[in-house]
Amino acid sequence: MLYVVPDYYKEFHCIADKCEDTCCAGWQIVIDKKSLAKYRRIRGKFLPVMLFGVNYFTGTFRQDKEKRCAFLNDENLCDLYICQGEKSLCKTCRQYPRHIEEFEGVREITLSISCPEVARILMERKTPVTFISKEKDGEEEFEDFDLFLFSILEDARKEMIGILQNRKLPIRVRTLLVLGMAHDMQVRICRQEMFDCFEVMEKYTGQRAIDFAEKYLARESTQNQSFTMAKEVFEYLYDLELLRENWEVLLQETECLLYTNEKIPYEEIRREFAEWEKANSDIEIHLEQLLVYFLFTYFPGAVYDGEVYAKAQMAVYCVWMMHELWMARWLKNEKTLTLYEMTELVYRFSREVEHSDENLKQVEKRMKNIWLNT
Ligand code: SF4
Known part of the structure; x- marks a missing residue:
C-alpha cells in the first residue's frame, strides 16, 4: 500500500487547550461502531458521564446549546481523553485533522485546514509544498476501480x-x-x-x-x-x-x-x-x-x-x-x-x-x- 502525505505532515501537533478554537464543537461527531461498543462496556463511576455524553441511539456525542461536545470541559480539553486515555477516542477524534482519501492500493492523507494549527502551518509556509510517498505492507482490490x-x-x-x-x-x-x-x-x-x-x-x-x-x-x-x-x-x-x-x-x-x-x-x-x-x-x-x-x-x-x-x-x-x-x-x-x-x-x-x-x-x-x- 502506498501512503502519500504533504511534506509538512509531521510538523503538526495538536495544541489542545492553547487552540484558539476547538475541533470538538460546531459539528456532530459520529462515533464508529467499535468505539460505540467500547463505550457501552464502560462501568463504574464514569458510567453516568458516558450516559450523559453519548447518544447511543444516534451513535453520536451529545452537544450543549453552543454545539460543544458534552465531553469538552471549560479548559477546552476532552474529559473522555483525560479519564479514559487516548485509546478511548473514537475514530474521528483520533484521526482529526487528518483527512484520508482511499484509492486502490493508495491512501492519501492530508491535514485539514479547518484546524487552526494546520491553517497556520500552511499560511506561514513560504516554499512550495511537496508530497512524500511511502510503501507499506498490505494490498487490496477495489471493485470496479478504474x-x-x-x-x-x-x-x-x-x-x-x-x-x-x-x-x-x-x-x-x-x-x-x-x-x-x-x-x-x-x-x-x-x-x-x-x-x-x-x-x-x-x-x-x-x-x-x-x-x-x-x-x-x-x-x-x-x-x-x-x-x-x-x-x-x-x-x-x-x-x-x-x-x-x-x-x-x-x-x-x-x-x-x-x-x-x-x-x-x-x-x-x-x-x-x-x-x-x-x-x-x-x-x-x-x-x-x-x-x-x-x-x-x-x-x-x-x-x-x-x-x-x-x-x-x-x-x-x-x-x-x-x-x-x-x-x-x-x-x-x-x-x-x-x-x-x-x-x-x-x-x-x-x-x-x-x-x-x-x-x-x-x-x-x-x-x-x-x-x-x-
Ligand atoms: S482544532 Fe486542531 S489544534 Fe485545535 S484542538 Fe483540534 S486538532 Fe488540536
Missing part, C-alpha cells in the same frame, strides 16, 4: 500542481491554465478518448498555452462581469448547510461590504486591495498553497465520478471565496489585514464547507456547468 483513469488523474494533478507552483507566472495565469486543462480533459473523458488526456496535459504545460492565458486575461471581462459573477457565486454559500451560527453573520457582513456597498463600488475595492496585496503580503504564495491543498485533496476523487472539471473548479472556487472574505475584512479594518486574520478566515471557511459532505457535494454540483471568471 486504475487507468486513476493514473491519468495522478499525472494530471502532478502537472497542475507544477503549474500552480510556477512562481514566474502570476497566480491568475496559473489558475486559468489549470482550469483550462481540467476543462479540456473533461471533454476527452466524456467522449471516452482517454489517451487524448495526455495531449491536453502537454498542451497546457507549454509556452503557447501560457501566451494564450496571458492574452485572455489581458482582454478579459468587463468590470461589471466580474462583479456580477463574484456576487452570484458568493451567494452559493448561503445555500449550504450551516454548521456554526456566526458563519452566517460573517457572510452577511462580507456581502454588505463588498456587493451592496453604496460608498465604494466592488471593482474599486478589488483594485485597491490588489495594490495593497502587492505591497503588503505574500498573497500569491498563500493562494498557491491553498489551491494546491484543495486540488491535491479532492482532484483524484474524480476516479469515482469522472468529474474532473468540477473538482478543479471547486478548488478554485474555495480559494476565491476565501480571498473575498480577506478583502471584506481588509475593508472593515480600514484597509489593513494581518496574516493571523487571514488564517482565521481560512479555517472558518474550511470548517463550514469541508466538514459537511453535503456542502462539498453541493459546491461541486454548482461548479459543473459554469466557467469561473476570477
Whole structure:
C-alpha cells in the first residue's frame, strides 16, 4: 500500500487547550461502531458521564446549546481523553485533522485546514509544498476501480500542481491554465478518448498555452462581469448547510461590504486591495498553497465520478471565496489585514464547507456547468 502525505505532515501537533478554537464543537461527531461498543462496556463511576455524553441511539456525542461536545470541559480539553486515555477516542477524534482519501492500493492523507494549527502551518509556509510517498505492507482490490483513469488523474494533478507552483507566472495565469486543462480533459473523458488526456496535459504545460492565458486575461471581462459573477457565486454559500451560527453573520457582513456597498463600488475595492496585496503580503504564495491543498485533496476523487472539471473548479472556487472574505475584512479594518486574520478566515471557511459532505457535494454540483471568471 502506498501512503502519500504533504511534506509538512509531521510538523503538526495538536495544541489542545492553547487552540484558539476547538475541533470538538460546531459539528456532530459520529462515533464508529467499535468505539460505540467500547463505550457501552464502560462501568463504574464514569458510567453516568458516558450516559450523559453519548447518544447511543444516534451513535453520536451529545452537544450543549453552543454545539460543544458534552465531553469538552471549560479548559477546552476532552474529559473522555483525560479519564479514559487516548485509546478511548473514537475514530474521528483520533484521526482529526487528518483527512484520508482511499484509492486502490493508495491512501492519501492530508491535514485539514479547518484546524487552526494546520491553517497556520500552511499560511506561514513560504516554499512550495511537496508530497512524500511511502510503501507499506498490505494490498487490496477495489471493485470496479478504474486504475487507468486513476493514473491519468495522478499525472494530471502532478502537472497542475507544477503549474500552480510556477512562481514566474502570476497566480491568475496559473489558475486559468489549470482550469483550462481540467476543462479540456473533461471533454476527452466524456467522449471516452482517454489517451487524448495526455495531449491536453502537454498542451497546457507549454509556452503557447501560457501566451494564450496571458492574452485572455489581458482582454478579459468587463468590470461589471466580474462583479456580477463574484456576487452570484458568493451567494452559493448561503445555500449550504450551516454548521456554526456566526458563519452566517460573517457572510452577511462580507456581502454588505463588498456587493451592496453604496460608498465604494466592488471593482474599486478589488483594485485597491490588489495594490495593497502587492505591497503588503505574500498573497500569491498563500493562494498557491491553498489551491494546491484543495486540488491535491479532492482532484483524484474524480476516479469515482469522472468529474474532473468540477473538482478543479471547486478548488478554485474555495480559494476565491476565501480571498473575498480577506478583502471584506481588509475593508472593515480600514484597509489593513494581518496574516493571523487571514488564517482565521481560512479555517472558518474550511470548517463550514469541508466538514459537511453535503456542502462539498453541493459546491461541486454548482461548479459543473459554469466557467469561473476570477
Ligand atoms: S482544532 Fe486542531 S489544534 Fe485545535 S484542538 Fe483540534 S486538532 Fe488540536
